[in-house]
Amino acid sequence: MIRINQVNTFKTILNVISRRRKYQLIILSLLTFLSSFLEVFSIGAIFPFVSVFLDPLIILNNEYVKPILVYLEISKPVEIYFPVTFGFFILTTISYSLKSLLVYLRSKLSRIINFEVSTLIYWKIINESYQFHTNQNSGDSLAGINFSFTIAGSFLIPILKAINSTLILFFAFIGILILNPLIGVSILGFLFVFYFTIGIMTNKILKSISFTQNENYSKIFKLVKESLGAIKMIILNKSQSFYLKNYNRIIRDYLMTISKAEYISQLPKLFFEYIIIILIIVLTFTFKEKENITVIFPLFITFVLAFQKLLPEANILYDSITRLKTKKAIIERVISYLKINQKSPFKQEDKIPPINFKNKIQLKNLNFNYEKDNKLILSDINLSINKGQCLGIVGKTGSGKSTLIDIISGLISPTSGQILVDNVILEPKNIEGWKQKISLVSQNIFLFDSTIEENIAFNPMEKNINYEKLHEVCKIVQLNDFIENQQKGFQSIVGENGVRISGGQIQRIGIARALYNSSEILILDEATSALDEQTESIVMKNIIEYSNNLTLIIIAHRLTTLKYCNKIVKVESKGLIEFDGYKSLIKKIKT
Numbered sequence: 001m002i003r004i005n006q007v008n009t010f011k012t013i014l015n016v017i018s019r020r021r022k023y024q025l026i027i028l029s030l031l032t033f034l035s036s037f038l039e040v041f042s043i044g045a046i047f048p049f050v051s052v053f054l055d056p057l058i059i060l061n062n063e064y065v066k067p068i069l070v071y072l073e074i075s076k077p078v079e080i081y082f083p084v085t086f087g088f089f090i091l092t093t094i095s096y097s098l099k100s101l102l103v104y105l106r107s108k109l110s111r112i113i114n115f116e117v118s119t120l121i122y123w124k125i126i127n128e129s130y131q132f133h134t135n136q137n138s139g140d141s142l143a144g145i146n147f148s149f150t151i152a153g154s155f156l157i158p159i160l161k162a163i164n165s166t167l168i169l170f171f172a173f174i175g176i177l178i179l180n181p182l183i184g185v186s187i188l189g190f191l192f193v194f195y196f197t198i199g200i201m202t203n204k205i206l207k208s209i210s211f212t213q214n215e216n217y218s219k220i221f222k223l224v225k226e227s228l229g230a231i232k233m234i235i236l237n238k239s240q241s242f243y244l245k246n247y248n249r250i251i252r253d254y255l256m257t258i259s260k261a262e263y264i265s266q267l268p269k270l271f272f273e274y275i276i277i278i279l280i281i282v283l284t285f286t287f288k289e290k291e292n293i294t295v296i297f298p299l300f301i302t303f304v305l306a307f308q309k310l311l312p313e314a315n316i317l318y319d320s321i322t323r324l325k326t327k328k329a330i331i332e333r334v335i336s337y338l339k340i341n342q343k344s345p346f347k348q349e350d351k352i353p354p355i356n357f358k359n360k361i362q363l364k365n366l367n368f369n370y371e372k373d374n375k376l377i378l379s380d381i382n383l384s385i386n387k388g389q390c391l392g393i394v395g396k397t398g399s400g401k402s403t404l405i406d407i408i409s410g411l412i413s414p415t416s417g418q419i420l421v422d423n424v425i426l427e428p429k430n431i432e433g434w435k436q437k438i439s440l441v442s443q444n445i446f447l448f449d450s451t452i453e454e455n456i457a458f459n460p461m462e463k464n465i466n467y468e469k470l471h472e473v474c475k476i477v478q479l480n481d482f483i484e485n486q487q488k489g490f491q492s493i494v495g496e497n498g499v500r501i502s503g504g505q506i507q508r509i510g511i512a513r514a515l516y517n518s519s520e521i522l523i524l525d526e527a528t529s530a531l532d533e534q535t536e537s538i539v540m541k542n543i544i545e546y547s548n549n550l551t552l553i554i555i556a557h558r559l560t561t562l563k564y565c566n567k568i569v570k571v572e573s574k575g576l577i578e579f580d581g582y583k584s585l586i587k588k589i590k591t
């Protein structure tokens with residue numbers, strides 16, 4: 001029924017939620033137990049309740065009840081009707097109030113746990129290494145975060161409901177066993193055989209539904225994300241119908257599997273109801289000539305009520321298990337994110353140990369290959385970068401320039417070899433301190449759909465913008481004229497990923513953002529490639545003059561970009577060739 005992997009999933013969730021939630025879960029379990037018992041008890045009480053009206057003497061002469069009746073001064077049958085009715089009323093009221101409280105708490109607690117789990121998953125994903133993100137489609141991460149919203153509806157609530165129903169069935173079974181062992185065993189036996197058979201029959205379908213749902217959900221995210229990203233190309237190529245066709249297929253499969261799952265979860269209920277009605281008709285027919293109606297009638301009512309009660313519970317149990325099965329792949333995916341071993345956001349972060357950079361960065365015997373293919377991208381790299389130096393990196397496209405600076409900036413770690421900063425080896429425990437010293441303007445600059453000033457002074461930790469600095473960096477990157485000409489100046493919106501401004505403007509906002517951070521090391525990866533040569537030259541000169549202690553690393557295809565570099569390396573055949581500055585590089589090329 002509830003399989004081991006579900007228990008493991010539950011354990012993983014228990015491990016990450018706060019202690020308070022764990023206590024609340026325990027209280028909820030106790031309430032579930034109590035409520036299940038009371039519910040069955042109040043239904044079981046219908047049998048004596050009806051008997052009292054049919055034959056009050058049964059109660060009056062009952063040796064267990066007699067002392068109570070004496071205490072209440074009841075001796076006549078007429079006097080017993082009210083207390084019994086009132087008692088029954090109270091019992092039912094308590095039972096259903098508790099049940100309603102349970103439904104409320106179950107739903108609320110599940111959503112709160114869901115909230116904690118979801119927050120944690122988001123935190124884990126955005127804390128993952130750069131390598132993790134480059135190896136994984138962002139549609140997958142998006143789907144993962146989206147799945148995490150469903151953990152209450154697809155896992156916690158079904159599990160809690162399944163436990164509740166199992167308890168009710170268990171108590172009911174005991175109750176019916178006491179009242180009438182034969183009926184008890186036959187009803188329970190029948191229910192069990194019926195659902196067990198259906199369970200086995202549908203198991204395979206549910207597994208495939210679970211798989212398809214998970215797969216298609218990711219595909220939907222990827223497709224929508226990619227088509228919106230490529231919208232210019234789609235419009236020009238008129239390839240909308242191609243994307244529509246794909247969307248159509250995936251979403252159809254996805255929704256059809258949901259419909260299949262819904263049908264499978266409803267089917268046994270309908271079939272069972274049909275059987276019950278047939279059974280009642282047959283029983284009525286069989287008993288029609290019997291005279292001892294006072295014995296038969298209450299039994300009959302109990303029987304019908306028991307079935308009425310047991311059937312929905314059995315169905316809730318079945319439905320919950322079906323849900324758990326169809327959502328299995330999705331839940332496992334969420335759990336895989338939870339198992340990423342990082343610090344929880346609820347715990348206080350350790351202080352990041354600072355790292356000193358006064359003299360030089362050294363790369364020693366460094367090798368690198370990306371995880372999946374084993375081809376070396378960089379092999380036996382040795383390089384020394386002095387503080388305040390301007391290092392240029394050239395090389396053919398795809399030679400590994402961006403990879404090299406990703407390694408230097410600590411985004412990816414070398415497969416072997418070392419990076420030393422003032423003779424201190426960079427390792428996981430001090431890498432965070434190192435990353436803080438670096439500003440990187442990469443080949444793809446991401447702009448927020450927000451104002452120019454927020455895009456430049458991007459620091460979510462600091463609310464106040466330093467306008468003096470903002471103006472200064474904009475002057476350096478030659479953006480001030482452009483901004484002044486905008487209707488809203490610094491408050492102009494750049495559009496999602498800068499759709500409302502030009503490529504060169506995007507790049508200069510990227511550089512301004514990096515300068516605004518005043519990091520000790522500035523890395524520009526083809527960051528001025530969209531600028532005309534004259535503007536580029538002014539921007540470069542301004543950056544060099546801006547701070548003489550700034551260590552600058554520039555990657556460029558256009559050699560004139562490297563005019564101010566006092567050391568240049570060329571990435572070639574996985575290794576580095578060093579040049580003594582711009583002039584030496586030009587001389588080498590000319591010869």
Ligand SMILES: Nc1ncnc2c1ncn2[C@@H]1O[C@H](COP(=O)(O)OP(=O)(O)OP(=O)(O)O)[C@@H](O)[C@H]1O
Pocket residue numbers: 134135370371377395396397398399400401402403404443
């Ligand atoms: N995430 C990745 N996984 C696997 N291989 C990668 C990954 N990123 C880059 N590569 C490969 O590593 C090699 C070096 O890529 P890199 O981006 O460093 O080149 P580059 O010199 O910066 O090129 P360009 O001048 O075109 O920007 C390429 O052959 C590329 O195919």
Ligand SMILES: [Mg+2]
Pocket residue numbers: 401402403443525
């Ligand atoms: Mg590159």
